[in-house]
Each structure stands twice: as structure tokens, then as C-alpha cells.
Amino acid sequence: MSSTSNTPGKFSVPFEDNWAPEQRASLVMMVRNDNMLLIHKKRGLGIGKILGPGGRQEPGESMEQCAKRELKEELCIDSGPLRLAGVNRFQFADGLSLEVHIYFGESFEGMPTETAEASPVWYPLGQLPYDKMWPDDEIWIPLMLQNRYFEGDWLFDHESLIDFTLRRVDETA
Ligand SMILES: COc1nc(N)nc2c1ncn2[C@H]1C[C@H](O)[C@@H](COP(=O)(O)OP(=O)(O)OP(=O)(O)O)O1
Secondary structure, X not given: OEOOOOOOOOOOXXXXXXXXXXXXXXXXEEEXXXXXXXXXXXXXXXXXXXXXXXXXXXXXXXXXXXXXXXXXXXXXXXXXXXXEEEEEEEEEOOOOEEEEEEEEEOOEEOOOOOOOOEEEEEEEHHHOOHHHOOOOHHHHHHHHHOOOOEEEEEEEEOOEEXXXXXXXXXXXX
């Protein structure tokens, strides 16, 4: 699957073979009783948006450790088992490049609590607030909810999605 727009500037999708991210980050998509636990992001990249809890990898930790640490830091909860749902590579026209590992979970311990970084918000799976989310979410969240593993390349100009390619979508996880 791919969008059809022409790509301005020096980047194109799929990214070149030698593309490498400056930074790696995690997202945790937690679902309980047909509702998804999201955050209203209070600072940093994507401030004001609704998205999954997550953040950038710290030295020495695996991506799954990063996901669990960010869940604790942002919402004060401890994750149960997570499965890797997909990997998205983001290139921003201003130069920032980010590889995001997306984890799916269905159990956690603790009460989601507001922190300096995020406020917890629950949405029914059929009423996710895509108009308040990063534009890529509307494309890969349905794949994740169908247990389909995905890998995508996404080109952004600030908060606008310019072009994308889903490089890999598995029929079953
Ligand atoms: C560009 O499209 C994006 N889509 C989605 N769904 N999520 C994105 C996109 N770009 C970034 N993200 C996510 C990935 C990370 O979870 C956060 C960014 O992490 P942040 O800048 O908040 O990193 P922290 O380590 O938490 O930073 P601070 O603790 O310094 O706030 O956004």
C-alpha cells in the first residue's frame, strides 16, 4: 500500500537502503474491554495530540524495556506481556529521523494516572479520535487490531504526512 502524492525534496519512500534513524522510540497500544488506552501528550514531539504512550530509547535498554519504562513514566502503570505489532520509520523533511517500535498489550497493573508528560484517555475501539492523532495512526492501527504485523516508511513535513509506503504487512501475526 502506498500513497500517490509526489514527494518533494531529498527524501522519498521507501527510504534508501542506507537509511538509518537518528533515534529510536516506542509506542504502547493497550486495549482492555474493547477500549484503547491513549494519552493526551503534554510536552515534546506531538504535544497536544492523542497517541499511544511511549518515548525515546535510552542507552542500554531494549525496545521492549523502553516501552515498559515509558508506560510507567507517563501513566504510572506496569505492563503485562507485550507483542511487537509493527515498526514504523519516520523521516521528517527538516531532518529528524525516528524508528518507532509499536507494542500491543492487553493487561497492566495499576491505575493510569496523569503525569507531567501525559493525561490518560480511554476510547472505544470503534471511536478512536483519528482527527486528533498523528495521521499515520489511522492507517496502521486497524492492521494492528487485525493482528497483522506491519513495517512502514512515513515521510512528514512537520505534522503533515507527505507520503508513505507499507513495506511489509503480514496476513497473520
Ligand atoms: C510522525 O508520526 C508519529 N506517529 C505516531 N503514531 N507516533 C509518533 C510519531 N512521531 C513520534 N511519535 C511518537 C513516538 C514516541 O512515543 C513519541 C516521541 O517521543 P518523545 O519525544 O515524547 O520522547 P520522550 O523520550 O518521552 O521525551 P521527553 O521525556 O523528553 O518528553 O512520539
